[in-house]
Amino acid sequence: MRWIFRFFKLILILVIAYGIGRFTVVYIDSLVVGERAPYFQQQSDHSIVVRWTTERHSLGVVRYGEDPAYLEFLAIEASPEKDHSVKLTGLKPDTRYYYKVGDIDGFIETDLSLHWFTTSPVPGSKKATRIWAIGDSGEPGEVATQVRDAMYQWVSQHPREGRAPVDVWLALGDNAYRSGSNDQFQAALFDAYPRLLRNTVLWPVYGNHDARRWTYFRIFDLPEQAEAGGVASDTEHYYSFDYADVHFIVLDSQDGDTAADSEMLDWLRRDLAENRRNWVIAAFHHPPYTKGSHDSDDVTDSGG
Structure with a gap:
């Protein structure tokens, strides 16, 4: 029986060592340096x-x-x-x-x-609004550069005197592959879009790859107290904001509870009830239906 005790003791030590090591890696990767x-x-x-x-x-x-x-x-x-x-x-x-x-x-x-x-314009203002939305943009390289440069080319062909290239920039989750570390955010976001970042606000969405580290909530200050319009959510996981006559709602499809009586959906109902903008745009990471690289009909693939 003694060998059984020693075996389980060894397993426990290995599990604790792995947990400490894993925590250390996540902690270091999440430091904003x-x-x-x-x-x-x-x-x-x-x-x-x-x-x-x-x-x-x-x-x-x-x-x-x-x-x-x-x-x-x-x-x-x-x-x-x-x-x-x-x-x-x-x-x-x-x-x-x-x-x-x-x-x-x-x-x-x-x-x-x-x-x-x-x-931003006064909420409710009738003003043409240019929105650029990118998703799964967290892999820096040729494809991401081509997407960025295509946007720059288009806006150069459609200039607006005295205004930024885009008014609202949405990043729809998985903003830094593969683990959402500080170094990966640096490469995929800050090194990739310096020209846009110096003039334009980025409104991010929480994705599954962002959730692997703590960096996301350390590098973004998101309007949990309705600092930019809407109803206070009391969390940076989901929030809303206004731009001119558009009300934007950012939801958390990664860790957010989507049950009918959940805090997130209760907040969503209250936020929609208070909204007076003519346009409403909702953003979240996981699409309700997809047949691309993921299959929403497969419950083993991101929950179906």
């Missing part, structure tokens, strides 16, 4: 969040204004960080602002002709 250029979150008609990362802890500062020759406003982070997040408030709707980021010791050298953002 290195330098990362500014990008935007939580765009609304009166505010926006600026994110960027630095190698050392510093008190992040954003200088911004409507005139690139005179950036009259200043926003300062609450405490020194490496992963910076600064919210700009009191902005005018549908207005271009130029910006640069840095710390209390100085600002990063910036070409202000390229570094600007535009606030």
Whole structure:
């Protein structure tokens, strides 16, 4: 009987060692490290969040204004960080602002002709809205580059003076293959779309590959308290926002409970009931029906 005890003891030790090792890998892969250029979150008609990362802890500062020759406003982070997040408030709707980021010791050298953002129009405004939606874009390489460049080519053929190439950018999940690590997000998102990120907000959807690490919720500030319109969801897993006369709803088909009485669907009903926009667009990762690389009729394939 002693050998049985020793056998199960060995199995237990191996399981614990594997668990510790696995946790360590996930933890390290999810750390937001290195330098990362500014990008935007939580765009609304009166505010926006600026994110960027630095190698050392510093008190992040954003200088911004409507005139690139005179950036009259200043926003300062609450405490020194490496992963910076600064919210700009009191902005005018549908207005271009130029910006640069840095710390209390100085600002990063910036070409202000390229570094600007535009606030959303007043919710309900009747304004043509250009939307770019990409899905399963997390594999950097030739195909992703061709898709990106095709968009750039199209918008260059359909220019809009004083506006970003697109108004709303949706990333429909699996945004970083294969495990949603910080390095994979860097390669598939930040290195792949630097031109778009410096002017345009990315609104992400949670996918199964994003769920393999914790990076997704560390690099995105999503409007769980209705900062950009809609009803507060109290979670970054699903949320909503307004742009002009369009109401966008982002759902979590990966970890979200889709039962009729679930918190997510209860929130969805309340959000839809409060909506006054003429257009409603819902985004989520897993399609209700597909016969492509996955088969929605097969219950063993992503739940059918």
